[in-house]
Amino acid sequence: MEATSGGSRLIGSRARQAAGHRPRVVIVGAGFGGLAAAKGLRHADVDVTVVDRRNYHLFQPLLYQVATAALSPAQIAMPIRRILSRQSNVTVLMERVEGIDKENRFVQTTNSRIAYDYLVVATGARHAYFGKDEWAETAPGLKTIADATEIRARILSAFERAEAAEDEAERRRFLTFVVVGGGPTGVELAGAIAELARKVIVRDFRRIDPSSARVVLVEAGNIVLPTMPAKLSGEARRHLEMLGVEVSLGEAVTRCDSEGVALAGGRQIRSSCVLWAAGVMASRAAKWLGVPADRAGRVHVDRNLNPPGNDEIFVIGDTAAVTDKNGRTVPGVAPAAKQMGEHAARAILAGLDGRTAGLFGYRDFGNLATIGRNAAVADFRRIRLSGFSAWLVWNIAHLWFLVGFRNRFVVFADWALAYVRYDRAARLITDRYER
Amino acid sequence: MEATSGGSRLIGSRARQAAGHRPRVVIVGAGFGGLAAAKGLRHADVDVTVVDRRNYHLFQPLLYQVATAALSPAQIAMPIRRILSRQSNVTVLMERVEGIDKENRFVQTTNSRIAYDYLVVATGARHAYFGKDEWAETAPGLKTIADATEIRARILSAFERAEAAEDEAERRRFLTFVVVGGGPTGVELAGAIAELARKVIVRDFRRIDPSSARVVLVEAGNIVLPTMPAKLSGEARRHLEMLGVEVSLGEAVTRCDSEGVALAGGRQIRSSCVLWAAGVMASRAAKWLGVPADRAGRVHVDRNLNPPGNDEIFVIGDTAAVTDKNGRTVPGVAPAAKQMGEHAARAILAGLDGRTAGLFGYRDFGNLATIGRNAAVADFRRIRLSGFSAWLVWNIAHLWFLVGFRNRFVVFADWALAYVRYDRAARLITDRYER
Known part of the structure; x- marks a missing residue:
């Protein structure tokens, strides 16, 4: 009513x-x-x-898919006033x-x-950059659609610049991707970049072999997905490594600039594309x-x-x-x-109504993270899944919670087609990255 | 082979x-x-x-649909290297x-x-702005994806600002849209904006009535679609007016700034959203x-x-x-x-091969322009169509020539859903228009 x-x-x-x-x-x-x-x-x-x-509500759990060219922004974002259109006691102001x-x-x-x-x-x-705000320019994070299209442009441009590069060392730098932070966003980004390089764009270049790209996930702690049970963290790491992601644990980033990153232990990683998923x-x-x-x-x-x-x-x-x-x-x-x-x-x-409400109680339905197109880890406390079964659950859960029938339908069609064809629909470098 | x-x-x-x-x-x-x-x-x-x-080939005939929130950029753009991926004698460089x-x-x-x-x-x-390059900031044109998302943000932001405005005169200015140029792009843009205002977003606002928006198509010549036969030009104008577009003929724009435009005859149109489709x-x-x-x-x-x-x-x-x-x-x-x-x-x-090729001969397959979701005009010389039949031909022709199966399929799904539901899928205000 x-x-x-x-x-x-x-x-x-x-x-x-x-x-x-x-x-x-x-x-x-x-x-x-x-x-x-x-x-x-x-x-x-x-x-x-x-x-x-902003004028849109964002389905943030899928934002990494925009950043890695699998989905378009409009597939995971919807105008707020459209969502609340029929609720006549609401006014929306941008x-x-x-x-x-x-x-x-x-x-x-x-x-x-x-x-x-x-x-x-x-x-x-x-x-957040733990007080190193100057790192933001080098290592963008992923919270908004503008962030996602920026990251997408950086990833795709790195391959373009590698193809055009004359110098082998430069080419290596363009083909090295560093993701800082081993939480769900970092794991999802690193997995998706590895898959993009090894499966999707592998035949599209002539001078470089995209599958030789190096993807490094840097986590200061000793495990990835620290909020998951230890067994699932281990599974996630194993799946990442199967996709070709180098997982670097136990060392924080101490320097981050246009040349790449330096780690606490002194190691340097030369990279033109550093992404930030470490702090909030x-x-x-x-x-x-x-x-x-x-x-x-x-x-x-x-x-x-x-x-x-x-x-x-x-x-x-x-x-x-x-x-x-x-x-x-x-x-x-x-x-x-x-x-x-x-x-x-x-x-x-x-x-x-002059009553008092009860206090807030959190119902925990579980915890999910995906790693590439065939694997995920899922913790429903009694049931713990990893691999393909978890990935299926992940897909169903995310489709289910996407706002609005249209998005659900189109996202499903895109996923299904991308799954069958190993394709990415939204490989666009736009805005200031147009050369 | x-x-x-x-x-x-x-x-x-x-x-x-x-x-x-x-x-x-x-x-x-x-x-x-x-x-x-x-x-x-x-x-x-x-x-x-x-x-x-750029890294993408653009299906420019549908760009106005990105500018008016009906399609996403990735639906009409495809990576060049993806299109030429299987042609092994081609190297693509961005x-x-x-x-x-x-x-x-x-x-x-x-x-x-x-x-x-x-x-x-x-x-x-x-x-081109006929020597008035300073108009570019006020009145963006439509050639690239960045142009289209910019125009989309301006159109949608105008409604947002109208909803937030305290002053009635300001509100009118935000709800007035001026499209300069009566060629196919201008006609398509004006028709799509009128339709957006009158059909799509009409229930989404509380303080304004989007269907009261004024859309003015300004053409310096005496007809719209001047390359069409006179009868079809007249039909196009009639369809535009049925959609609620004011068609202003015979007066060029003489001033264009943040307040709006002035016409050669001295008339002023106050508008916060002027779009340029006049010169190339x-x-x-x-x-x-x-x-x-x-x-x-x-x-x-x-x-x-x-x-x-x-x-x-x-x-x-x-x-x-x-x-x-x-x-x-x-x-x-x-x-x-x-x-x-x-x-x-x-x-x-x-x-x-040491031979000489023949000279270039142009085969003219006809001329099409669409006006909103039910009408178009089509000139195949022997056959001239207007209204719904032309619109059907327009849709089939454009779907047919869209590069790549995926895009064709998804664009069709989006069009079909949008047609049934009077919806626009890509109503996003992104980048510098985020407030």
Whole structure:
């Protein structure tokens, strides 16, 4: 049922009478958390405003496939206002948030002030360089579509420049790819680059052998996928090595520039294409709110997802450091962000009716990471899979959760065709990489 | 049959013995003309080098659909080296050409010199501003994928800014779209924008009514589609007006800035989104070659497509001003470029065998332009169509000529779904338009 104005059975009507106006909920950020919060308020007699500086919701788990030319941006991104089109109590604004005035309860954007009674902050995280921000130019990270098309252009351009290079040492440098960070994104990127070089583009060049490309995954810790059980981490490493990825463990990167990287042990890797998947830093929400944050910039929230003393403000998803009602640390993954968004909506509904909502509890459905086109690792606690079966589960799960029928259908068609033909559909070098 | 080294029956073997090396053909530009030339040499005992500053061949007739969010870039673009992957006598280089040394017969790129025995120049054209280059920033034209995503971002951002605007006059300015130029690109763009506003996004906004958007097509001449028969021009105008496009004829644009445009008659149109489809200027090939060009920068070539006195050089496609062997002026369309590329290949093959090829004759298969999702105009001289039948022909023709099975399949799926659901799949505002 859609909310209609003044419907007496609508949740929030009592609060409306008390406040003298329809309660205003502002949601900043339309990732998994923000969208879930908006959808959770679909039957509420409130005015919801969703503010995002982009016009699209991004299915981030598949972003590495855009970065490695397997999918087009539009296949994993959808306009926010399209997703929320039928929810008549929502207004979507594409604006950049500059700050939050907790005292007077408004969000300051570049162009306007948006007053709120309840505020949901779901602004996510970006990659971080551990204080070495100058590395960003050399080693882009992967969070937005612009990041993904940039990385795609760098990977494809490296092969182009290798084909054109006159000097053998230069050619080697162009054919060496370094991925920093052994978490899911790093593992997925390294696997996809190795596969691109060895399978997809292998016949397209005349002067170079793309399959001779060197792909190095550099992880400072002693295992890849550290949040996985040790056995699956080992399996993931084995699958990566089968694809031809060199896995370098136990040494951090100490230098990163146009020549490549240096590792803590003194080793140098000459490379023209270094990608960053090592660190994450929350958005500036803690600064906007003037509340304490942890080292990764995440706002400390209580078990109702409020920053202490601000019951009308919810901080959710990657922006928040959360311990749930069972004392578990909540990981920075899409399902957790969704659940927090749903919790925020429930808590707001309860507040509007003068009730109190329960505390937030995280349901862990498992953990998945893919390595190339035939292998993945999956941890559902009772069941642990690796190899092809895990890869199938990974595909089904990701297709299932993709927003919107159209995307699901087209992504499936593309995957199926790419699988059969070993092809990559979106091998485009665009924008500033056009020569 | 693929060329194999030294095969005695291969065309060009005699010339190879005479020259002491395998003849080298350099093709600059991998548009319709350049690709056709390369393919025409597939059985020749020559070394072909295709040089392009981009890594992709673009199906330009559908570019306006990327600019209006109906298709993704990868659906109408394909890597050049992928297209030519199986033609073993071709090397593809992604390099920017800086000049041509006719004396010593080499092409100078940013990084290298590429020697040639035969040269095919197929570098196309860009939009031109009739000496008002400062208009380019305000009114982008549509030639590359970067242009198309830029225009897409401008169109979609205008609606976003209208939704956020506080002031009614500003809102009107954001909701006014001006397309300058009544040729096929201008007609297609204006029709697609009107349709986007009136059909696709109409339910996605809360504060504005997208269907109130004003789309003005400004043409300095007295008809739209001037290369079409008068009856079809009139039909096209009628279909545009049915879609809600204001067609302004007989007045040129005299001012173009961030406020909008002014017309020769003194009328002002306030608009935040002006698109340019009015003029075309050939690439710098005439300057590289030091040969005469017409006002649009096109190289004057003889009926063998050589600049006078340079039998080893062919200038084809939009870069050339051509009168064919029957005395007809050859239009700047994709089929003409293809035919010229095929002719250049035949002439090179003949030259290698010491024969002379016939002169170039243009076969005119007809002329098509589409207006929105149900109408088009088609001129096959004997048969003239307008409305839905022309639109069907337009769709079949364009699908048929799209390079590669995959693209054809996916574009068809997207079109079919978009037709049924009145949806646009690629409504993304990316890169510098992210706020």
